[in-house]
Amino acid sequence: MSELTRRTALAAAALAGGGVLLRGVRVAAQGQAEAAPGHSGQRTIAPDELPGLPPGAPGLDYTPVVVPDGRTLPWRLVGGVKVYHLVAEEVDHEFAPGLRAWCWGYNGVVHGPMIEAVEGDRVRIYVTNRLPAATTVHWHAAIVPSGMDGVGGISQRAIHPGETFKYEFTLRQHGTLMYHSHHDEMTQIGMGMTGLFVVHPRRPRERRPERDYALLLHEWHIPAGARRPNPNEMTDFNVLTINAKAFPATTPMVALRGERVRIRLGNLSPMDHHPMHLHGHAFFVTETDGGVIPAGARWPEATVLVPVGATRTIELVADNPGDWALHCHMTHHMMNQMGHEFPNMIGVDPAGLDERVRRLLPGYMTMGERGMAEADMSHMQVPANSIPMLGARGPKDRVTMGGMVTLLKVREALEPGQDPGWYADPPGTVAAPATAEDLARDGIEVTAPPPPTPPRPHDH
């Protein structure tokens, strides 16, 4: 059957591209072959091969994906079935040093651990509910039997506190999928009940990249001083995260110069799409949660919009050494908590108030009574359990970004498992003040800056 499949793909390649010389043409044709009518999800194996396939093995059938700041859900084999166990529970999660909140996640982490499997695997996923509320798990973009779809009330009855449910299905596709609660979605997704679900192709048709990363985007509303995200928020999200960490707490990705890098971006934020911009490189969007994009239909990008409830996988050649930001380009999404709506509590004595509010919101603490007058955030008096709006100490100056920001560090050499630190720029490659000689040589005339505009009367 595999021979037949390969021949079919080659025939399609010849039809589509008139030849198989160009890598792009070959892959484009394969996309067309996969998208044949009647097929649901993209596959590299024929449906009648499914029962005979051994469980996909890490290192052999796939190179495990790296989840910075996250982890992969372990599994064990029982009679040829991969068995997983998710435990929905409260998690005391640290978004960045100084900011913790009680979220809802799985297996002690927020977001839940990444599920990793191979096309054709039979998986059995137990879900234990240790939350105070009923829940379900939906396997986002996975092609499963209707009753395994995890939509509360439609596919199944909800999993009540204390119960353990069993989901079981065969993975008939490959791609970057996700999972999340599909019961009281606003509350449970807003509290963090989301995770990634990567299904590797059984027979990869493109070369495996040397680096394969997965990042899940999210946004939270955590009132300054509060110890719980507010899932009722509709617009004013003030903690923006990658794998549930806010910059500068995000762990950077690394690559050796010349390596091919895949970055899987998923977005289960409650309300916002995120235009993710990578510095220093161009990339191709190679797949969505619907499957592989035929190579002939890809175009180069430096920013990819990752909509709510979608994944976008990008691939690039890391050919430019340096420290390169990967961040959401919405300016309020590269800021932390303190930059947003903030009640003016200066001069207010919160004693007594906190006690009353804590009856409704455990852990609540009013903040801001000491003011925020100092412009230099690095010296700012930050109230308990909150993170400064902007910044970190960078190698050359203060970094004014926070939130949905991480780094791709491209190097000539790397120590396994170690952050290589900041990039050592070759001499003469760093922007610096222009000298008088520079200005004179290039005929640049610098006029004196205009005087500051006097304040208008109504400003006071």
Ligand SMILES: [Cu+2]
């Ligand atoms: Cu954003």
